[in-house]
Amino acid sequence: MWIEIAHFATLLALFLSLVLFGAPLAGMHWKNMAWVRVARQAAFWICGLLTLASAGLIVSFMTHDFSVKYVAEHASLKLPTFYLATAMWGGHEGSLLLWAWFLSLFVAIAAWRHWETHPVSMPWVLSILGSLQVGFLLLVVFLSSPFVRLLDPPLDGRDLNPLLQDPGMVFHPPFLYMGYVGFAIPYAFAMAALITAQGDGEWILATRRWTLFSWIMLTIGIVFGAYWAYYELGWGGYWAWDPVENASFMPWLTGVAFLHSVMVQERRRMFKTWNLFLIITTFALSLLGTFLVRSGVLSSVHAFATDPGRGVYILMFMTVLLLFSFGLLTTKSDQLQGATQLESPWSREFSFLVNNLFLVAGACTVLLGTLYPLAVETLSSAKVSVGAPYYNKVFIPIMLGMLLLMGIGPCIPWRAASLQYLRREFLVPAIIGLAGLPAAWMVGITHPFGLAALALILFVGTTHLRDLTGNVRQRMNRESISPQVALMRLVGRNQRRYGGMLVHFGILVMVAGFVGSGLFQEERNLLLSPGDSLRLGDWNLTLESMGQTARRNWQAEEAVIRAERPGETVLLKPQKRVYNEHSQPTTEAAIHTTWREDLYVVLGEPVKAGVWAFRVYRNPLIAWIWFGSGIVTIGVLLAMLQGRRARRLAT
Amino acid sequence: MSGAWKIILLGAVMAILGLFALGLDNDPRNIPSPLVNRPASDFTAPALHGGPPVQLSALRGKWVLVNFWGSWCVSCVAEHPYLVELAKKVKNRPDFVMIGVDFRDTPEAARDFLARHGNPGYPHAMDPEQKIAIDWGVYGAPESYLVDPNGTIRMKHTGPLFPGWFEARALPLMEGGKKP
Numbered sequence: 001m002w003i004e005i006a007h008f009a010t011l012l013a014l015f016l017s018l019v020l021f022g023a024p025l026a027g028m029h030w031k032n033m034a035w036v037r038v039a040r041q042a043a044f045w046i047c048g049l050l051t052l053a054s055a056g057l058i059v060s061f062m063t064h065d066f067s068v069k070y071v072a073e074h075a076s077l078k079l080p081t082f083y084l085a086t087a088m089w090g091g092h093e094g095s096l097l098l099w100a101w102f103l104s105l106f107v108a109i110a111a112w113r114h115w116e117t118h119p120v121s122m123p124w125v126l127s128i129l130g131s132l133q134v135g136f137l138l139l140v141v142f143l144s145s146p147f148v149r150l151l152d153p154p155l156d157g158r159d160l161n162p163l164l165q166d167p168g169m170v171f172h173p174p175f176l177y178m179g180y181v182g183f184a185i186p187y188a189f190a191m192a193a194l195i196t197a198q199g200d201g202e203w204i205l206a207t208r209r210w211t212l213f214s215w216i217m218l219t220i221g222i223v224f225g226a227y228w229a230y231y232e233l234g235w236g237g238y239w240a241w242d243p244v245e246n247a248s249f250m251p252w253l254t255g256v257a258f259l260h261s262v263m264v265q266e267r268r269r270m271f272k273t274w275n276l277f278l279i280i281t282t283f284a285l286s287l288l289g290t291f292l293v294r295s296g297v298l299s300s301v302h303a304f305a306t307d308p309g310r311g312v313y314i315l316m317f318m319t320v321l322l323l324f325s326f327g328l329l330t331t332k333s334d335q336l337q338g339a340t341q342l343e344s345p346w347s348r349e350f351s352f353l354v355n356n357l358f359l360v361a362g363a364c365t366v367l368l369g370t371l372y373p374l375a376v377e378t379l380s381s382a383k384v385s386v387g388a389p390y391y392n393k394v395f396i397p398i399m400l401g402m403l404l405l406m407g408i409g410p411c412i413p414w415r416a417a418s419l420q421y422l423r424r425e426f427l428v429p430a431i432i433g434l435a436g437l438p439a440a441w442m443v444g445i446t447h448p449f450g451l452a453a454l455a456l457i458l459f460v461g462t463t464h465l466r467d468l469t470g471n472v473r474q475r476m477n478r479e480s481i482s483p484q485v486a487l488m489r490l491v492g493r494n495q496r497r498y499g500g501m502l503v504h505f506g507i508l509v510m511v512a513g514f515v516g517s518g519l520f521q522e523e524r525n526l527l528l529s530p531g532d533s534l535r536l537g538d539w540n541l542t543l544e545s546m547g548q549t550a551r552r553n554w555q556a557e558e559a560v561i562r563a564e565r566p567g568e569t570v571l572l573k574p575q576k577r578v579y580n581e582h583s584q585p586t587t588e589a590a591i592h593t594t595w596r597e598d599l600y601v602v603l604g605e606p607v608k609a610g611v612w613a614f615r616v617y618r619n620p621l622i623a624w625i626w627f628g629s630g631i632v633t634i635g636v637l638l639a640m641l642q643g644r645r646a647r648r649l650a651t
Numbered sequence: 652m653s654g655a656w657k658i659i660l661l662g663a664v665m666a667i668l669g670l671f672a673l674g675l676d677n678d679p680r681n682i683p684s685p686l687v688n689r690p691a692s693d694f695t696a697p698a699l700h701g702g703p704p705v706q707l708s709a710l711r712g713k714w715v716l717v718n719f720w721g722s723w724c725v726s727c728v729a730e731h732p733y734l735v736e737l738a739k740k741v742k743n744r745p746d747f748v749m750i751g752v753d754f755r756d757t758p759e760a761a762r763d764f765l766a767r768h769g770n771p772g773y774p775h776a777m778d779p780e781q782k783i784a785i786d787w788g789v790y791g792a793p794e795s796y797l798v799d800p801n802g803t804i805r806m807k808h809t810g811p812l813f814p815g816w817f818e819a820r821a822l823p824l825m826e827g828g829k830k831p
Contacts, residue, residue: 277660291671311675312675315671315672315675318668318671319668326660327661330660371670375670377674378670378673378674
């Protein structure tokens with residue numbers, strides 16, 4: 001019953017999406033705002049209906065309704081309740097419904113919040129978002145419906161893929177989708193501004209929070225995915241430059257570029273066309289991510305549902321969207337002239353320009369690496385794969401350049417900086433950064449990228465700390481207050497600036513994690529019998545025993561390993577799990593995390609009676625990546641607190 | 652935006668879309684094996700139904716279809732009728748034989764599988780520890796390899812063999828001796 005309600009609600013939502021798309025166009029044609037108000041109501045109804053549809057699908061899961069094909073394929077009687085509720089996005093069809101639901105939610109919020117403030121662009125915004133909603137709902141209804149009933153329902157379902165029965169995987173897709181879908185709102189505002197020739201920048205202020213929100217959701221989604229890969233896939237790493245990982249990373253990079261370059265348009269009225277290009281590209285790359293996952297054009301760990309019909313549809317959808325967006329940009333961009341010119345290369349706008357070039361170049365290298373295998377395969381039917389060596393050589397240097405700019409951008413003034421200013425701001429940080437080189441060498445970093453990264457971390461950290469302490473001291477002296485109060489007031493007055501600096505600080509922490517785990521990972525592959533031991537770093541590991549363990553829907557072989565070092569003893573229990581309905585065993589790495597390093601043990605296959613293969617890793621500083629991403633999140637939330645600055649645009 | 656930039660931008664967008672359009676036909680599972688045109692790794696393994704062990708090199712001088720399967724593999728059920736049909740068809744050919752490699756499996760389950768779905772009659776090597784499968788670079792089931800009379804792997808087929816596979820893929824290779 002529930003699934004029929006969900007199905008019907010989705011069909012109704014599709015119909016109303018056509019209204020959302022068409023009514024504003026009719027309203028503009030006949031100059032009658034009533035049509036646009038109808039579209040606005042439609043947006044709210046679509047959101048309600050898709051909420052009902054998603055709820056209906058979740059209820060079908062919770063009630064074990066295996067007569068629903070999608071439920072039968074992604075759940076079982078033994079599946080724990082938590083995964084039952086989240087199995088909705090365990091497969092292709094439900095994921096798309098989730099996508100559509102997020103979109104409807106964001107559209108409804110946009111229609112509610114921006115209605116009063118954007119009377120001119122609102123019809124276009126609603127119509128563009130309506131066309132996206134139509135596009136996704138057509139896919140959900142006709143090509144990948146989660147509402148199909150089975151004539152001959154099985155007694156039990158096929159269970160959720162064991163790799164997805166994990167908290168990391170439960171949260172990875174929704175955050176990623178929220179990021180992808182969220183960019184639709186700034187995209188729609190940008191297109192509307194382009195159409196109505198209001199490209200002057202108001203749309204940027206209006207959508208600043210949307211952009212920050214989408215970007216941080218995307219960040220969290222990517223980090224969840226990396227964390228999941230790290231502790232669930234059991235290969236000791238967290239990022240494999242897999243095509244679908246890349247697909248989520250590219251809009252992230254262009255999103256960072258957009259977040260920075262809009263500040264230049266806001267302050268200096270420059271980069272107008274460029275910003276439009278960036279937001280269109282960011283949203284297009286978000287769709288590309290969906291296309292890559294859902295069509296099966298690229299081989300990837302994520303390419304689970306290969307269906308050429310869907311592929312053709314998504315490709316057509318993307319073609320229409322890309323040609324419309326970029327076509328409009330190229331025909332309309334001539335009316336957008338920058339109000340000012342660059343005055344000096346020693347200015348914040350110039351550093352942001354270079355920052356943008358680096359980020360877009362970085363996104364291009366990732367795009368090339370992702371598409372190259374597809375091009376080779378299509379044109380010559382040979383199979384190639386582009387892996388870490390390419391990205392390490394090409395991408396990392398670009399990102400090191402980014403890191404340098406990260407230290408300069410926030411601390412250099414707009415328009416032009418004097419030589420004295422540059423010396424005062426950057427001489428000390430540069431010396432500290434360079435002084436880090438011999439220190440890094442002594443710690444054992446010999447790789448040029450590692451050395452450069454460390455020097456840059458010191459440089460950027462120093463510029464940011466000096467900026468902060470300088471401003472705190474100034475405020476203390478001026479208002480005779482304590483440093484804590486001064487800090488609070490400083491941050492309170494300008495959450496955007498200090499939120500941004502906190503994000504930078506989080507990135508530095510993450511970079512330290514990348515360097516530590518990337519350059520100093522130690523790995524051992526070895527055979528152990530109970531009683532055997534090994535040394536890794538200052539750890540002494542002993543295989544105590546092997547045993548069996550079981551839970552509701554899995555059984556596992558479990559090793560008990562005692563890890564000791566002076567002053568610390570921990571027990572590690574890596575498992576090899578077999579979920580009831582699936583013959584493929586999954587590895588459950590045992591991880592002991594400290595701020596300094598992770599001890600990471602994977603149980604392999606039994607080699608002969610009483611002897612098992614093990615892989616043991618020491619991953620230095622890897623926890624810094626997760627911790628740093630937490631700082632980034634807090635920084636973005638801080639920056640989102642501050643509302644628009646209409647005052648600034650008026651000047 | 653200058654004219655050149657417009658052309659570059661639209662050209663890049665069209666190129667990427669065109670690439671995807673062409674790429675839609677690709678089957679991501681179809682991965683060429685680096686072992687094609689290399690000597691096949693020889694093996695001798697106990698036969699599933701008893702009798703003398705199955706030895707690949709003993710079949711030199713004939714084309715050999717080596718089919719990797721397991722009773723746990725769902726696609727093998729789909730493939731099985733064609734294998735039975737093919738085995739019947741080539742029984743009298745002097746230049747073509749078939750063998751199966753039953754990997755990561757127990758003999759009981761495998762015999763049960765053949766009893767249930769029909770026994771094509773050719774010998775099966777047992778490979779419970781996947782030693783042969785690993786040597787041959789098998790990563791899923793079913794996978795089939797065509798070995799020429801000199802003991803060189805000439806073709807790999809990933810996934811179930813389709814009806815008509817022998818005429819469409821194997822015969823041209825056997826008659827022409829050309830590379831596919």
